[in-house]
Amino acid sequence: MRVLIVEDDPLHRSYLHEAVRAALPECDMVVEAESGQSGEIEARKARVEHVVMDLQMSERNGIEAARTIWRERPDTKILFWSNYSDEAYVRGVSRIVPEGATYGYVLKSASDERLKLALRSVFVESQCVIDREVRGIQQKSLGNAHGLTDAEYEILVDVALGLTDKAIAQRKRLSLRSVQNRLQQLYEKLEVYDLPDDGMEGWYNLRMRAVAVALLRKVLNSSALERAERELHDRSGS
Amino acid sequence: MRVLIVEDDPLHRSYLHEAVRAALPECDMVVEAESGQSGEIEARKARVEHVVMDLQMSERNGIEAARTIWRERPDTKILFWSNYSDEAYVRGVSRIVPEGATYGYVLKSASDERLKLALRSVFVESQCVIDREVRGIQQKSLGNAHGLTDAEYEILVDVALGLTDKAIAQRKRLSLRSVQNRLQQLYEKLEVYDLPDDGMEGWYNLRMRAVAVALLRKVLNSSALERAERELHDRSGS
DNA sequence: GCAAAATATGCGGGTTTCCGCAGGACAAAG
DNA sequence: CTTTGTCCTGCGGAAACCCGCATATTTTGC
Incomplete structure (x- = not known):
């Protein structure tokens, strides 16, 4: 052996x-x-x-x-x-x-x-x-208590790379609205909606906050980001 | 000893x-x-x-x-x-x-x-x-070729936490426009402006892209994020 | 095979970003 | 004192985002 x-x-x-x-x-x-x-x-x-x-x-x-x-x-x-x-x-x-x-x-x-x-x-x-x-x-x-679907995860990665909704829609062959739908699911699952206390509303940029939470929870990490970035550049060249 | x-x-x-x-x-x-x-x-x-x-x-x-x-x-x-x-x-x-x-x-x-x-x-x-x-x-x-000022770095962290411009302005005692100014400086220093090839314009959500680039370049990392998150919650409670 | 549930799309609007332009405050240099 | 440079601020508009509502299309379960 x-x-x-x-x-x-x-x-x-x-x-x-x-x-x-x-x-x-x-x-x-x-x-x-x-x-x-x-x-x-x-x-x-x-x-x-x-x-x-x-x-x-x-x-x-x-x-x-x-x-x-x-x-x-x-x-x-x-x-x-x-x-x-x-x-x-x-x-x-x-x-x-x-x-x-x-x-x-x-x-x-x-x-x-x-x-x-x-x-x-x-x-x-x-x-x-x-x-x-x-x-x-x-x-x-x-077992999706807070767990993300593969589809949702994909979107999350694209968002984390800094792509716009439109760009993601094009990459994934989806309509703009579908992408935004998936985003909303993400926001719910990641519990991005503001702090419970006070009248703190509109404190979070949801898109960015979702990624921050994902990073903090280790759903995403920098190594995954690097991989995705490489992939993005490869595909955009082909 | x-x-x-x-x-x-x-x-x-x-x-x-x-x-x-x-x-x-x-x-x-x-x-x-x-x-x-x-x-x-x-x-x-x-x-x-x-x-x-x-x-x-x-x-x-x-x-x-x-x-x-x-x-x-x-x-x-x-x-x-x-x-x-x-x-x-x-x-x-x-x-x-x-x-x-x-x-x-x-x-x-x-x-x-x-x-x-x-x-x-x-x-x-x-x-x-x-x-x-x-x-x-x-x-x-x-030696700021691409190096960020402390001020810029602070803004970067706040953005990465998912705060809105308004929230950052309030936290940092700045006007909304000033925060956005600093953001623009960030975008320039992090070279966030689109891919050189093709007619790829508007592919990036600048705010998110800036954070992604910072993470990829290790200007930010998850441990810094965690620290900032804790700090954010402490301050908001005081 | 059909009903239910999940998923995908379009429309419309309110909000937030992004940013050029223009003006004020303040410090350093001439 | 004036000039120059840097930083902060307000205004306004184009674009992007967030999302409720309504309508297909697909998947799933029985």
Whole structure:
């Protein structure tokens, strides 16, 4: 078995190396990469089918790397190992996981034991392992108490990029009014409507406030924004 | 000499502990805290005057912790040890450092050597040590090529929180038009004006786009936003 | 297959942004 | 004292946003 570790922090990388060695005695080769970029290259070169991947690396982040790896070999087993459980990351991951692929999502705050268990489960047993806390986020984001639909999320991202209603309508092949409808749903779900106290009305620019709330609640994060920005420029050129 | 380490990642924490022991043989006591919250308490309890502080911790971030520590003992020497050199962090730090205080700013990507040198310089020699890269950000943000004035930055934050022009005017004791003036300056400095190609005009909602650009350029980040949000709620209650 | 619910579109208007133009306040330089 | 530069302010209008109301179109559930 060959395992690829993609992680930019040297400390965490060597810790992972250790953990892989300890949890997977049948593993006869461990490759390390320190960025998403080089991770993709190493994966291609060494033909690994087991990857431990950090999200949020400075160069090219884990989600993008995972997507290209999966595009080339959809049967690759990937264990995501991340600091946070931002809804933006969780959503980003589940957006790219191919049909039937096996993967895992473990937080860095988890114990050694949990990490090793996850390594064995995902790589040997081909079983999906999602950290309890991450699972919670997933549930909440789907079971729509405050959870956003995919459609709503898309609009949110476009708004956050700074596009006008008209531009969004054009990009998404919708009428202007439909876009504004979706926006209103967003405003409700994000509870953007003013402060409860006082006669503070009209204090918020709803469009901007919605994005601010999404950022504060980690529904959006800057890495998701960066991805969207790149995508926007690519598409506008094509 | 007593040293307090405030860092939420266990791996980094023990690495720091090691580095402190190695670099400062005269240090006879090392205290660890795993959040800004507990960092403040430990600092008070152990009366340390030397702190190594991580920025961006989940609970209460390093900047806030540093501020309260400095408020109680302005002669405390603090070495900030951070992953990134976002302008938002740099600005946040220089905003809170008291007159004449000694501090340092080292990136986690720096070598062992650099870290140890910084520890000795700041804690023993009482000399400020700012990482080269961070220094660069500082320069750029002050020497205003694209750098924002403090006034502009304030407006930017308020806009990013989702306040309307009117609300900002009231908060800042300015007329509506003045706020809009400052906004226009922002738009220019952030180069928000549309894509160069095509007849793409009116594609951007300037107000939103400005914030998006600021986020992408790390002039703003979510931690700065959180701080501002808390502040907003505090002030509105008083 | 049909009713109900969700989603998409058009219209119209009130409000907010965005910004050019023009004038005042105040400080620094000539 | 005048000039120049910077900052604040008011006015007015075009464009964009927010959103209630009414009408298709599609999806869903039974």
